[in-house]
Amino acid sequence: MLWQGLLKQYAKYLPINDNTPVLSLNEGNTPLVFLEKLSERLGIELHVKTEGANPTGSFKDRGMVMAVAKAKEEGSDTVICASTGNTSASAAAYAARAGMKSIIVIPDGKIAMGKLAQAVMYGAEIVAIQGNFDQALKMVKNISETEPITLVNSVNPYRLEGQKTAAFELCDQLGKAPDVLAIPVGNAGNISAYWKGFKEYHDLKQSGLPKMHGFEAEGAAAIVRNKIIEDPETIATAIRIGNPASWDKAVDAAKSSGGKIDEVTDEEILYAYKLLAREEGIFAEPASCASIAGVMKQVRSGVISKGSLVVAVLTGNGLKDPNIAIDSTNFKPIVLPNEEKVVYRHIRGVVPQ
Ligand code: F0G
Numbered sequence: 001m002l003w004q005g006l007l008k009q010y011a012k013y014l015p016i017n018d019n020t021p022v023l024s025l026n027e028g029n030t031p032l033v034f035l036e037k038l039s040e041r042l043g044i045e046l047h048v049k050t051e052g053a054n055p056t057g058s059f060k061d062r063g064m065v066m067a068v069a070k071a072k073e074e075g076s077d078t079v080i081c082a083s084t085g086n087t088s089a090s091a092a093a094y095a096a097r098a099g100m101k102s103i104i105v106i107p108d109g110k111i112a113m114g115k116l117a118q119a120v121m122y123g124a125e126i127v128a129i130q131g132n133f134d135q136a137l138k139m140v141k142n143i144s145e146t147e148p149i150t151l152v153n154s155v156n157p158y159r160l161e162g163q164k165t166a167a168f169e170l171c172d173q174l175g176k177a178p179d180v181l182a183i184p185v186g187n188a189g190n191i192s193a194y195w196k197g198f199k200e201y202h203d204l205k206q207s208g209l210p211k212m213h214g215f216e217a218e219g220a221a222a223i224v225r226n227k228i229i230e231d232p233e234t235i236a237t238a239i240r241i242g243n244p245a246s247w248d249k250a251v252d253a254a255k256s257s258g259g260k261i262d263e264v265t266d267e268e269i270l271y272a273y274k275l276l277a278r279e280e281g282i283f284a285e286p287a288s289c290a291s292i293a294g295v296m297k298q299v300r301s302g303v304i305s306k307g308s309l310v311v312a313v314l315t316g317n318g319l320k321d322p323n324i325a326i327d328s329t330n331f332k333p334i335v336l337p338n339e340e341k342v343v344y345r346h347i348r349g350v351v352p353q
Contacts, residue, residue: 003029006065010165013200014066015158023069023098025055027062028165032173032311037279038292042299043306047178048292049170052284052317056118059166059190059315060090064152066162068094071150077101078149082136084186084238085115086316091152092122103149105129105136110237112285112321132232133187134243154189155245163190167197170311177201177208180304182312184290185214185223185250185261186239190315192249195257210311211259213304214250215294217287221263223247235266235324238287238316260303268293270328276314283318283325291315 003009005024007016030053039046051059068091071079078101081091088104088111095102104119108128119126129136137153144151154160171177177198183191191214201207216224217234222242229242244250254261272292277283291312298304318325325331336342 006062006162006165007069010168013165013168014161015070020073021069021098023065023072023094025061025065025093025097027054027065028169030054030166030169032170033280033282035276035280035282038275042296044295044299044304045307045309046295047174047311048282048284048314049166049311050282050284051166051313051315052288052320056086056090056093057114057317057320058086058090059163059313060086061094062165063154063159063162063189063193064090064094067150067152067156067158068098068100070158071152072098072100074150076148076150078103079152080140080144080149081105081152082133082140083111083115083153084133084240085111085320086238087153088124088126089115089118089122092119092124095124096122101125103127105140107132107136107240110240112237113323114317114320133241134232137187137245153245154187154193160189160193160196160246163193164197164200166313167194168201171198171201171205171207174309174311177210178311179210179308180213180259180295180310181210182213182215182291182295182310184236184239184287184313184315185216186220186241186244186287188214188223188244188246188250190313191253192246194313195249195253209257212253212257213259213294213298214254214261215290216261216263217269217290218263218265223250223261224263234269235328236269236285236287236290237321238285239290260298262294262298262303264290264293264297268297272296273318274329277318282314284314285316285318285320286324288314288316
């Protein structure tokens, strides 16, 4: 059957009725890719769920299609969200698709250029505040309580309903749940959604339950430290969050699955980011690579045992943040004169003879 997006594909598992508009940008159905070299290096079977293949380049589309469809069904004509970038890109796209307005509140100077470009193109009303994501979220929550606009951050339960479908897909692609699901944690909505999805699918299809291993960035590791971080900092701007909204749900997912919420350093994230691109041909944004960095750390320490079947979620596309790619590799183009002989000589120096 031709793929027609999540609301059609998973209608019976989602809060959909006759009045729910069938909104779609053909989201979902993202590849599960086996990582041959990394698996061998780590002594595990490692696959990645490449959520950057979604229409706006991140997993947010799964939740946003559901949340915006419900907002439209309920008669709303405007959605609002705080965002480190991906949520805003997705909200703006689905609002445009549904003929609605979108308002996004972002931390000034702290969102990746690709994400900002998307919000601009999709026609969002963009407000940049001199504050961080946590402060932006507090604002939009309050505003949505007094104004007739719908909040589409992951505190909106329809977001997690949509996002849980990734767990369904993954079980179908693998034939069962993995031993370990490794996932980046920012506002903690996605880990909560996956856990809900795995449990529901297991109840229906006995697909099994993975251990849920979530990874925060060290400079924003509120759950790991068990305290709110007032000034979170990390190069992985997507997960630069110091007071995750779904904190309790994430702790429950880790605890009841026998998993763990852990942290990784910016250095570990960047190492995984480059390794993934150079050795496996997969370009995922830095926050995504917290999952790979986490798997590498936990295989080293023995938390993940050799031979385990592991799926790491790559939450966003590498093209979202072109600046970090150039800056973190110190790339400088070699500029040569427009002369074939000179170019030939240079290439001969590069190519092994
Ligand atoms: N990875 C990426 C690429 C993200 O954009 C986010 C969150 C996460 C991981 C963490 O997911 O919040 O459900 O734990 N980005 C949000 C945003 C906060 O505004 O785009 P989470």
